[in-house]
Amino acid sequence: MKNIFKSIGPAIIVAAVVLGPGSILTSSKVGATFGIMGLPVIFGATVLMIAMVSLSARLGAVYEGSLCDELASRLGRPVAILIGLTLFTLVAFFQSSNNIALIGGIEPLFGDTPLGFKARCAVLVLANLSIIAVLYLLRDLYSSVENMMKLLMAMMTISFLLNFLVIFTKPRAYEPVPSTEALDWLPLLGMIGTTFSVGGAFYQAYLAKEKGWGPDDARAAFTDSIFSISLLGCITAMILLTSWRVFYAHPNPVALSSVGDVARQLEPLFGAAAKYIFCLGILAGALSSFLVNAMIGGTVMSDSLGKGASLKDKWPLHMTATALLVGMSVAIASLAKEGSTVNLITIAQALTVLGIPALAAALIYLGTRKELQGNRSIPKGIIIVAIIGFFVSCVLAAMTANKVYDKLNPPPKEEKSAMVIEADHLQSYLHFEAFGSIRLS
Structure with a gap:
């Protein structure tokens, strides 16, 4: 048992960054809409994620070079740069969701009155500059991040488990009433995207190298992947089941369009303080994703340019800081004028169509090279499940392409009621988290 916990490390970072505000809100929405029918989806997405993370971890352990260096030596530097640029752009644009989630977690702590625009900007600037300072000042960045993510995952597991048991x-406080309305499948599909994060899995190879793993650590890498990603799946399942128990087939359905709505899950355990406890959870999820999400884009972009892939190098830190600043700027623009970031989000979603399947294909390509023999070989079972994951990523990318097409070819404008506009905003947020976010958060 001691050896098992000792081997846990890189994948827990991936699990923590994937389990962000988007994952929590999306799984809650699925539980309220589909109930226990969402459990097989969580199981399938978790299995795909375990395979992809395991594949990436083994590649990081068995290859002497980093992923982008290996791709550049085989397919040319432009291919590596294309992958790095795509991932960096996605991370930088969608880092704005972490900034907005940070505001969503902080505002309720100050009462029912929302913060003004200047106060929100001040919070975001302070948070980003503080994280950038930590980025440059910590001597052993990897160990610090790993320990922080272990603590975060432990806290989230205990919190949601206690609430689940209570x-x-x-x-039930009510008799379930079957709904006659057509089901909205977007949250269910979104939960796949927020659990099966190809971008997060791709980064696992870099974390394995930061850990110092080599070919002889293949078993430790597999154990780490199974434990950490299974924990991710279990927490997601507990959130879904809690939401199912509280909201599914409720005679007075709740829209779950805000943090306060979902916070009602915690009322059986925390009473009137539920909103604040849940907001702190959302805040913790946003902060856990804040730095690591940017590190994914910054490290891979630097590596694709041949400027280094270690957190001890300067270029990965510079690119990570750039991703943080871009995400903050996009969030501030969004807060200043609603809808001002639509074009940026559309670009990021268009890149998703190419980028996410390309990342999965790159992992499979590197995992099937003939020189991987003996203790450097990749089990066929992992490759087969990863290939299935590649096709799933293609399906999600196709859905994103359809969404981008709808944005570029909108139907004739018609006057909408306030309720319809609010529903549109929720749909956009769920799609934004599901198919665009690297956390898939």
């Missing part, structure tokens, strides 16, 4: 020891 809720299931009490009878």
Whole structure:
């Protein structure tokens, strides 16, 4: 048992960055809409994620060079740069969701009155500059991040487990009423995207090298992947089941369009303080994703340019800081004028169509090279499941392409009610988190 916990490390960072605000809100929405029918989806997405993370970890352990260096030596530097640029752009644009989630977690702590625009900007600037300072000042950045993510995952597991147990020891407060409305499949598909994060899996190879793993650590890498990603799946399942128990087939359905709505899950355990406890959870999820999400784009972009792939190098830190600043700027622009970031998000979604399947294909390509023999070989089972994951990523990318097409070819404008506009905003947010976010968060 001691050896198992000792081997846990890189994948827990990936799990923590994937389990962000988007994952929490999306799985809650699925539980309220589909109930326990969402559990097989979580199981399938978790299996795909385990395979992809395991594949990436083994590649990081068995190859002497980094992923982009290996791709550049085989397919040419432009291919590596294309992958790095795509991933960096996605991370930088969608880092704005972490900034907005940070505001969403902080505002309720100051009462029911929303913060003004200047106060929101001040919070975001202070948070980003503080994280950038930490980025440059910490001597052992990897170890610090790993320990922080272990603590975060432990806190989230205990919190949601206790709430889950309390809720299931009490009878339902209402009689379920079957809904006659057509189901909205977007949250269910979104939960796949926020659990099966190809971008997060791709970064696992870099984390394995930071850990110092080599070919002899293949077993440790596999154990780490299974434990950490299974924990991700279990927490997601607990959130879904809690939401199912509280919201599914409720006679007075709740839209779950805000943090406050979802916070009602915690009322059986925390009472009136539920909103604040849940907001702190959302805040913790945003902060956990804040730095690591930017590190993914910054490290891979630097590596693709041949400027280094270690967190001890300067270029990965510079590119990570750039991703943080771009995400902050996009978030501030969004807060200043609603809809001002639509074009940026559309570009990022268009890049997703190419980028996410390309990342999966790159991992499979490097995992099937003939020189990987003996203790450097990749088990066929991992490759087969990873190939299935590649096709799933293609399906999600196709859905994104359809969404981008709809944005570029909008139907004739018609006057909408406030309720319809609010529903549109929720749909956009779920799609934004599901198919665009690298956390898939």
